[in-house]
Amino acid sequence: MRLPVREAAGGSIYDLGYQHYLGPRLGRFHAVAAMYVHSLRGIFGIGRSLSSKIGPWLLLGASFLPALVQLGVASISSGDLELIRPEEYYTYIQIVLALFVAVVAPELAGRDQRSRTLSLYFSRAIVRDDYALAKYAALVTAMLCLTLGPQLVLFVGNGVALDDLGGYVENQWEDLPAAAASAILICLLFAGIGLAISAQTSRRAYSTIAIIATMVISSVVGITLVESIEGDAGRYGILVSPSNIAEGLTYWFFNAPPDPEEQLAKAHLWGGVYALTAVAISLLCLALVLRRYRTIQA
Amino acid sequence: MALQWMAMQSHAADNDGAVGDSPLLRTNALTKRYGSVVALDGLDLELQPGVVGLVGANGAGKSTLIKLLLGLLEPTGGSAEVLGFDTRRQGPELRQYVGYMPEHDCLPSDISATEFVSHMAQVSGLPAGAARERTAETLRHVGLFEERYREMRGYSTGMKQRVKLAQALVHDPRLMLLDEPTNGLDPRGRNDMLDLIQRIGSEFRVPIILSSHLLGEIERVCEHLVEIAGGRLVRSVPMSTLTRATGLLIVEVDGDVDRLSAHLSRQGLSVTRDGRVLLVSVDGDADRVHDKVRDAVVDLDLGLVRLEQSRLHLEDIFQTTVVDREAAGA
Numbered sequence: 001m002r003l004p005v006r007e008a009a010g011g012s013i014y015d016l017g018y019q020h021y022l023g024p025r026l027g028r029f030h031a032v033a034a035m036y037v038h039s040l041r042g043i044f045g046i047g048r049s050l051s052s053k054i055g056p057w058l059l060l061g062a063s064f065l066p067a068l069v070q071l072g073v074a075s076i077s078s079g080d081l082e083l084i085r086p087e088e089y090y091t092y093i094q095i096v097l098a099l100f101v102a103v104v105a106p107e108l109a110g111r112d113q114r115s116r117t118l119s120l121y122f123s124r125a126i127v128r129d130d131y132a133l134a135k136y137a138a139l140v141t142a143m144l145c146l147t148l149g150p151q152l153v154l155f156v157g158n159g160v161a162l163d164d165l166g167g168y169v170e171n172q173w174e175d176l177p178a179a180a181a182s183a184i185l186i187c188l189l190f191a192g193i194g195l196a197i198s199a200q201t202s203r204r205a206y207s208t209i210a211i212i213a214t215m216v217i218s219s220v221v222g223i224t225l226v227e228s229i230e231g232d233a234g235r236y237g238i239l240v241s242p243s244n245i246a247e248g249l250t251y252w253f254f255n256a257p258p259d260p261e262e263q264l265a266k267a268h269l270w271g272g273v274y275a276l277t278a279v280a281i282s283l284l285c286l287a288l289v290l291r292r293y294r295t296i297q298a
Numbered sequence: 299m300a301l302q303w304m305a306m307q308s309h310a311a312d313n314d315g316a317v318g319d320s321p322l323l324r325t326n327a328l329t330k331r332y333g334s335v336v337a338l339d340g341l342d343l344e345l346q347p348g349v350v351g352l353v354g355a356n357g358a359g360k361s362t363l364i365k366l367l368l369g370l371l372e373p374t375g376g377s378a379e380v381l382g383f384d385t386r387r388q389g390p391e392l393r394q395y396v397g398y399m400p401e402h403d404c405l406p407s408d409i410s411a412t413e414f415v416s417h418m419a420q421v422s423g424l425p426a427g428a429a430r431e432r433t434a435e436t437l438r439h440v441g442l443f444e445e446r447y448r449e450m451r452g453y454s455t456g457m458k459q460r461v462k463l464a465q466a467l468v469h470d471p472r473l474m475l476l477d478e479p480t481n482g483l484d485p486r487g488r489n490d491m492l493d494l495i496q497r498i499g500s501e502f503r504v505p506i507i508l509s510s511h512l513l514g515e516i517e518r519v520c521e522h523l524v525e526i527a528g529g530r531l532v533r534s535v536p537m538s539t540l541t542r543a544t545g546l547l548i549v550e551v552d553g554d555v556d557r558l559s560a561h562l563s564r565q566g567l568s569v570t571r572d573g574r575v576l577l578v579s580v581d582g583d584a585d586r587v588h589d590k591v592r593d594a595v596v597d598l599d600l601g602l603v604r605l606e607q608s609r610l611h612l613e614d615i616f617q618t619t620v621v622d623r624e625a626a627g628a
Contacts, residue, residue: 017501018439018501018502019435020470021424021428021432021469021470023424023425023428024425025394025395025422025423025424025469026423026424026425027390027391027394027423028390028391028423030420030423030425031390031420031421031422031423034417034420034421034426035421038417038420047409047410047413048408048409049408049449052408111406111408112406115403115404115405115406115407116400116402116403116404117404117405117406119398119400119402119404120398120400120404120418120465121421122370123368123370123393123396123398124393124394124418124421124422124423125390125391125393125394125421125422125423126390126421127389127390298370
């Protein structure tokens, strides 16, 4: 082996030349995990410029606001007043969730298309489906921070405000699996819609607008259907709106009745329908994402 | 170096049944059709490790071949085995050992070269620690220093090409596929890039398939040449058989060229004039021809500027081939 010696100020520098890598190659699973972590970091702008951190972190903060308000109220009233109940939590932050998807999904799916990095990914130890799944998993995980995170704060905070965390946990522990199950479905649904839209184009602005439009229009359409059409068709019409689906499935998991003033109460569907619809739409969106990455040129 | 080379081969051999002493790649009637368009038509090719030049006109099937070898495209027919892996069934395993540098831009602008290359190493299967170490090393090898911590948006074309090369090298591949690596570079950048590629091939001992439409580049770097046209293999030959001596001696003098030409003809030599130089054919005793030329120059009192064997360049061969084909077609 060549070992040229260069004289330097403090002594000699040994140029060891090129070293071959003799360590392990960890294969496809490791590669997908690395992609997942990289995507998750990218969503929150970690390792990127300040400007790419602002949006996601502001929205992350906003998702905790209702929990903090409730904690403030609870601490003043020694836990007697429950202004914001866990089954209503996602209703309060729905706008935040929709905005979060509209801000981060176009960047998550569009960046590699814009810079044509897909060729580099697809020529590595993964297949195209892995790429799509890693992106989806990363977005769902990021959204769980905005949904489960505040629920946990709310739960622990309420217990502490009562000065009896142990007793609170004993009485209310059923809130936890309900919060988790509804959060997971809502995140799968919102992330699926966001990614299915933004994977179709490299243009961030188009995706952002399309996502917001989808959320707003579907919700208006859902309400109109319930209001204007008599019978089953109208009742099931509420299922075109992701935000109503999210509310419906949350009430169902918490085993709580919806506000009688809401469209949800008027539609009067069995709660499981919302959960099943959420799963079905998520799967459909995932199929769209997979199809896009199977056919995209790279 | 040789020992490490062998160690690496056997390590790969342990991994998923790839055979260490198999050829670099072997294709068997490899075919790719897009609808009615045949991009690659029954290609049979076997290559040994080394630096291989892949030439052909635009649309000849170079990019299709590269993508098939990477397992990125499904062949319509036939099969390809690269490094002992079947491209159709063992894509992800194979691609742990392959580095690919596309022709087009492919770098994200908003992260640093260090972060990006290290991420790419992990997606090729390297553990995080090894990925970081090799990233620092590889970026140093391609000549990227302090700027590697900056966002890539500010990089010059030359720097970007270096990062593209680095991401193809960082995981110590056993085959690098480089698609037009000097694209968009100025003459100096082109030169540096070719030096780097040459070094990777000869010093680092990483086999390379280099696609280029510039024959001069192929000639300078490659040991073997593969030419495809219309999706078919035209030739696969060692470079040395192409750039052989032509049996002509180039003579350039300061003075009356025609007088020298006439003089040499009288000596029984076959001479043709090509601009300011004379081409003297050498058949039989080369030393005798050299001596005759020298004596003639002295006799006529001319200044000898150049006396050298003429070698074929790829450019000459390809021009001849095209002329032959056109003649055959006419």
